[in-house]
Amino acid sequence: MSAASKDTALRTGVIARALIYAILLVFAVFYLLPLFVMLVNSVKPLEEIRQGNMLAFPELFTIEPWIQAWGEAQIGVQPTGLKPYFINSLVMVIPAVIISTLLGAINGYVLTKWQFPGHRIVFGLMLFSCFIPFQIVLIPMARILGMLDLAGTTYGLILVHVVYGLGFTTLFFRNYYDAFPTELIRAATIDGAGFFRIFQRILLPSSGPIIVVTVIWQFTNVWNDFLFGASFADFDSQPMTVALNNLVSSSTGVKEYNVHFAGAILAALPTLIVYIVSGRYFVRGLMAGAVKG
Amino acid sequence: MIERLQTYLPRLVLSPSFVLILLFVYGFIAFTGYLSVSDSRMLPSLGFVGLENYEKLFSLRHWSIALKNLAIFGILYIVICTVIGLGLAILLDMKIRGEGMLRPIYLYPMALSFIVTGTAWKWFLDPGIGLENVMHLWGWESFSFNWIKSREMAIYTVVIAAVWQSSGFVMAMFLAGLRGIDNEILKAAQIDGASNWQLYRRIVIPMLRPAFLSAFVVLAHLAIKAYDLVIALTNGGPGRATELPATFMYSYSFTRNQMGIGASSAVIMLMMIASIIIPYLYSELREKKT
Numbered sequence: 001m002s003a004a005s006k007d008t009a010l011r012t013g014v015i016a017r018a019l020i021y022a023i024l025l026v027f028a029v030f031y032l033l034p035l036f037v038m039l040v041n042s043v044k045p046l047e048e049i050r051q052g053n054m055l056a057f058p059e060l061f062t063i064e065p066w067i068q069a070w071g072e073a074q075i076g077v078q079p080t081g082l083k084p085y086f087i088n089s090l091v092m093v094i095p096a097v098i099i100s101t102l103l104g105a106i107n108g109y110v111l112t113k114w115q116f117p118g119h120r121i122v123f124g125l126m127l128f129s130c131f132i133p134f135q136i137v138l139i140p141m142a143r144i145l146g147m148l149d150l151a152g153t154t155y156g157l158i159l160v161h162v163v164y165g166l167g168f169t170t171l172f173f174r175n176y177y178d179a180f181p182t183e184l185i186r187a188a189t190i191d192g193a194g195f196f197r198i199f200q201r202i203l204l205p206s207s208g209p210i211i212v213v214t215v216i217w218q219f220t221n222v223w224n225d226f227l228f229g230a231s232f233a234d235f236d237s238q239p240m241t242v243a244l245n246n247l248v249s250s251s252t253g254v255k256e257y258n259v260h261f262a263g264a265i266l267a268a269l270p271t272l273i274v275y276i277v278s279g280r281y282f283v284r285g286l287m288a289g290a291v292k293g
Numbered sequence: 294m295i296e297r298l299q300t301y302l303p304r305l306v307l308s309p310s311f312v313l314i315l316l317f318v319y320g321f322i323a324f325t326g327y328l329s330v331s332d333s334r335m336l337p338s339l340g341f342v343g344l345e346n347y348e349k350l351f352s353l354r355h356w357s358i359a360l361k362n363l364a365i366f367g368i369l370y371i372v373i374c375t376v377i378g379l380g381l382a383i384l385l386d387m388k389i390r391g392e393g394m395l396r397p398i399y400l401y402p403m404a405l406s407f408i409v410t411g412t413a414w415k416w417f418l419d420p421g422i423g424l425e426n427v428m429h430l431w432g433w434e435s436f437s438f439n440w441i442k443s444r445e446m447a448i449y450t451v452v453i454a455a456v457w458q459s460s461g462f463v464m465a466m467f468l469a470g471l472r473g474i475d476n477e478i479l480k481a482a483q484i485d486g487a488s489n490w491q492l493y494r495r496i497v498i499p500m501l502r503p504a505f506l507s508a509f510v511v512l513a514h515l516a517i518k519a520y521d522l523v524i525a526l527t528n529g530g531p532g533r534a535t536e537l538p539a540t541f542m543y544s545y546s547f548t549r550n551q552m553g554i555g556a557s558s559a560v561i562m563l564m565m566i567a568s569i570i571i572p573y574l575y576s577e578l579r580e581k582k583t
Contacts, residue, residue, distance in 0.1 A: 017387075020384050020387060020389070021389070023380075023384060024381070024384055024385065024389065024395055027377070027381060027399065028395055028398045028399070030457070031398050031399055031401070031402060031457065031461060032398060033417075034402075034410070034413035034414060034417060034457065035401075035413075037413060037416075037417050038413050041416075049422055050422065052430075053426070053427050053430045053431075054416075054417065054422055054423055054424075054426065054427050055427050103309075103310050106306055106307075107307055107310050110303040110304070110306055110307045111307070114303030116303065116304055120578065122307070122311055123578075124574065124578060125311075125314060125315070125318075125319070126310070126311070126314050127574055127578075128318075128567075128570065128571070128574060129314050129318040131514050131566055131570045132318060132322070132563060132566065133517060133518045133539065133559065133562040133563055133566055134518070135520075135538075135539055135542040135543070135558075135559040135562055136321065136322050136325050136559045136560070136562065136563045137317065137318065137321040137322070137325070138542075138543075138546065138547075138559070139324070139325055139328060139337065139546055139552060139555070139556060139559075140320070140321040140324040140325060141317070141321065143337065144317075162313075163313050163314070163317045163318075164317075164318075166310050166313065166314060167314070170310070194299065195299065195302045195303060195306075220404060223406070224405070224406035224407070224408075226406065226407065226408050226520070226521040226524070226525075227520055227521065230524075231543075231547075241406050241408045241409075241521070244406075244408050244409070244412065245408050245412075245524065245525055248412050248415070248525070249525075249528060257416055257422065260412055260416065261412075261413075261416070263412075264408075264409045264412040264413060265409075267406060267408065267409050268404075268405050268406065268409045271404045271405065271406070272401065272404055272405070274404070275397075275401055275404035276397075276401075279397050279400070282404065283400065283465055286403065286462055286465065287465065287466065287469060
């Protein structure tokens, strides 16, 4: 109904419509261009990039750059490729996402269904923590991680990502549970169900969508983080983003653009796949993170 | 006893998270705040020096370059993202065939790491192998695009890459706003003889006020925090031409052994963000109350 009435609201001529499509397509090209550049140049021999046209399809197709980027390229001291760093990222991301999502769910539950005096201030403080520039915590964080003997470890990075993800995960679940009928909770309490039982039996089963949104949001943020990885990780805990930056910016030897592009796609792949598979939820998370209330 | 436990249990469950936030966010802010008035250099030190670090900070040429760059970058980034985002949203909202194809294309950069974006644009904008070279090969011999190598223009390449990454997201925010507008209002205005242009200028755009506000807040805080993209794209160079407050803070705190000054720059960054975020959150949370 509303879609049909939209038609009547806007009258556009044939020329105007052609122009609209042209503009939309030009922007589609603009957004796809860097991805195209990365893809076609990641399967060219280095000579062809140097001599040839970056926007041309490869004359000589090779997957050598991908093999190099994954397993052989020199990053740091060892010619290990990006593989170990990819694994570092996975080992860091998975626990960080699970823990912060669980805590966010239970926090959201308390802040909406078991409100106590001052719950608004607690939530406000957690919410503001989403937006702080992380530079303000870098110096003390480095000290604390050192004191806890977690400096340079994956555990340290997990802790950091859980703490600075809590604000967002709590926000997501709070807003979701806020719309959940409180009468149901009240009825369950009268029937003698306790705090955890209600959460487990009534709220969790209907939390599917918001869990997906939160997991995607956290996964994307933690995987894409660079600042914490660059500040607090050692060789054996460095995440993918840091390794990619080291690969691309290392000034020794020839610049192997094709290997850099293959590496960049490898670093982008997990979040890109998540986006392609569940774009709808990804967008919903972005919006929930932006538009409060 | 169980009754009492039931009343305190929720608070007990929330408390680990709350304590973590209090300590790791607000405690750390206080600690960095103190460092900014201390004589810390290579390591944190507790000797009180008053506002000396702030005086030094604002007399540093590096810092004024960083602030100037932030102003250029921030304003262009916010304005261009808003214009492109709003424009694309309005066009996409005109019953476009293939909208389902176009929207994900506009939005996918948001899923990428800034390091990936920086790498892609760094080589694409490189005059030797990238766009300039392509144009030369296509026969446009006089084409020149070496912004990324130029002290004056490099900051604008950061704008290009950042706009590429975020404008699709702004589009999605405006599109959601547009879809929320009641068509009856538009129809009524049209019956009154309003043209398409008037319709947008007088009715639609004013009704998108909340989307404008959200877009501004998100973009402004991303601009102030911008770090990864500059590191990957230009590494602050050429020279220090693309230094931003975030890169300044990092280099002064951890590589130049001027931790007190680094801490004071972090405090300034926090104050910039707080002045945008706190009024916004305050009004959002208040609205919910009523």
